Amino acid sequence: MIFLTNCQALLDKEPQNKISLEETFQDIESATVALSGAYRSLFDLSYLNGNRLLYPDVAGGNIKHATLSNARLLDVYNLAADPGNEDTETSSSSGGMNSTYSQLYSILNNLNNIITKVPAITNGTARTRTRLVAEATALRAMIHFDLVLLYAQPYTYTSDASHPGIILNLKPILVSESQRPRQTVAECYEAIIEDLNQALVLFENSTAIWSSGSTKNYMNPSVVQALLARVYLNQGDWQQAYTYANTIITSNVFSLYTNQNYVSSWTQKNTSEAIFEVSVPSNYNTTSLGSFFDVTSAGASNNFLQMAATNDLLDLYAATDVRNKSSLYTTTTLANTVYSFCNKYNRGNENSTGIKVIRLSEMYLIRAEAEAHLNNFTQAYQDLNTIRQRADPSATALSGTNQQELLNLIYLERRKELCFEGFLMLDLARTKQNLNRQDCQGIRCSLTYPSDYFILPLPAKTVLVNPFIAQNPGY
Numbered sequence: 001m002i003f004l005t006n007c008q009a010l011l012d013k014e015p016q017n018k019i020s021l022e023e024t025f026q027d028i029e030s031a032t033v034a035l036s037g038a039y040r041s042l043f044d045l046s047y048l049n050g051n052r053l054l055y056p057d058v059a060g061g062n063i064k065h066a067t068l069s070n071a072r073l074l075d076v077y078n079l080a081a082d083p084g085n086e087d088t089e090t091s092s093s094s095g096g097m098n099s100t101y102s103q104l105y106s107i108l109n110n111l112n113n114i115i116t117k118v119p120a121i122t123n124g125t126a127r128t129r130t131r132l133v134a135e136a137t138a139l140r141a142m143i144h145f146d147l148v149l150l151y152a153q154p155y156t157y158t159s160d161a162s163h164p165g166i167i168l169n170l171k172p173i174l175v176s177e178s179q180r181p182r183q184t185v186a187e188c189y190e191a192i193i194e195d196l197n198q199a200l201v202l203f204e205n206s207t208a209i210w211s212s213g214s215t216k217n218y219m220n221p222s223v224v225q226a227l228l229a230r231v232y233l234n235q236g237d238w239q240q241a242y243t244y245a246n247t248i249i250t251s252n253v254f255s256l257y258t259n260q261n262y263v264s265s266w267t268q269k270n271t272s273e274a275i276f277e278v279s280v281p282s283n284y285n286t287t288s289l290g291s292f293f294d295v296t297s298a299g300a301s302n303n304f305l306q307m308a309a310t311n312d313l314l315d316l317y318a319a320t321d322v323r324n325k326s327s328l329y330t331t332t333t334l335a336n337t338v339y340s341f342c343n344k345y346n347r348g349n350e351n352s353t354g355i356k357v358i359r360l361s362e363m364y365l366i367r368a369e370a371e372a373h374l375n376n377f378t379q380a381y382q383d384l385n386t387i388r389q390r391a392d393p394s395a396t397a398l399s400g401t402n403q404q405e406l407l408n409l410i411y412l413e414r415r416k417e418l419c420f421e422g423f424l425m426l427d428l429a430r431t432k433q434n435l436n437r438q439d440c441q442g443i444r445c446s447l448t449y450p451s452d453y454f455i456l457p458l459p460a461k462t463v464l465v466n467p468f469i470a471q472n473p474g475y
Helices: 007-011 018-024 028-041 051-060 098-120 126-151 185-204 221-235 238-250 289-293 360-373 377-391 403-418 424-430 460-465
Strands: 063-065 274-278 307-309 329-334 337-342 355-359
Touching: 018 028, 028 098, 028 126, 051 063, 051 098, 051 126, 051 289, 051 307, 051 424, 098 126, 098 460, 126 185, 126 221, 185 221, 221 238, 221 274, 221 355, 221 360, 221 424, 238 360, 274 360, 355 360, 360 377, 360 403, 377 403, 403 424
Parallel strands: none
Antiparallel strands: 063 307, 274 355, 307 337, 329 337
């Protein structure tokens, strides 16, 4: 991606300032810069370059801290997230998840400005303007979805999803409108799905706008369809989850890594299995997701080598599985204790690789889970075995007719295949499973579902200044 030098200046425009908005969106070039800046914001440490992918594995039991010095997300690890934690968006130390909340709403404001202002721009073609709105709308849906996953109980927590969700941000917010109530989770999902469907329609009538980078780095119809598969999976709409996952798989646009190139694929960009990948900004030389697993930087800073794999995760893999301890992890000794660090993002700072946000293997597992709920056991096992035997060709093909047994196998495979990609805690919550962390030194290592602590608190500052919302229970 080309990130122009005035990107951040555009993003810093106050949404309630009419004059600055008119200056920002005076032509198609300025609007494109603003959208480029929104993509750049995805790579912040508080979002996809850190917290969003780390939190579910830290809380869910895939990660333990190899050092407690400046340990990131330590309050989350203890299942005692602190609403008053004054973390920052750029801090690499012990920050919690509060900056993620504020960062995502900041991005939403920027996207809403694009969606609202671009149609009135007079230069450029109509198809170009439509493309800008399509990508911004898809991004808005993805960010709302992440917010509701992190800060609200799962869709099935109540029978009609009438429990508190998040504040939907669907237009530029003026000062007079900044204090608003939370919508229900059902209303949040309805808005997210509406945005994704609207984006698909807009993409059909648009023209690509980016002259550099891979199409995998930008919102496009395939990314939207994959997001719909995720959303419907979390909603429990099995037919729709199946439909969209199947659309991606059968499109033949993407292909699974082979067993032989699985490990090396994580050091490469825009690979065959990547559906959406956040690219590393040019000349990037600060803390990245990979820094927390980066053995090459051992000793350079206490911020490195924080996130080690738990023994109970490592014990799930057979010796012949390409994802096992000897293949996909680097083992080192720190303070007389042996730790294993995942190589999915083992390179930090200027050597960072792109963040693989959505992969084809996830679509196979979504389709398998949907098929299991639709009682298509033969097909579900085929998809499950595709992922299992890609990783371990010597694994015996599984089969059966017991639905819960099949679902448990799919949940297990999701943990093995998607570890360190931001799923485990969210999967436990949506499938109503208890949390039982085995290799755990936290203050609290287990939760019985349902529990207040399967989700994060809202930042204390947000609750204090907004009389229309209440803190999540338990915090």
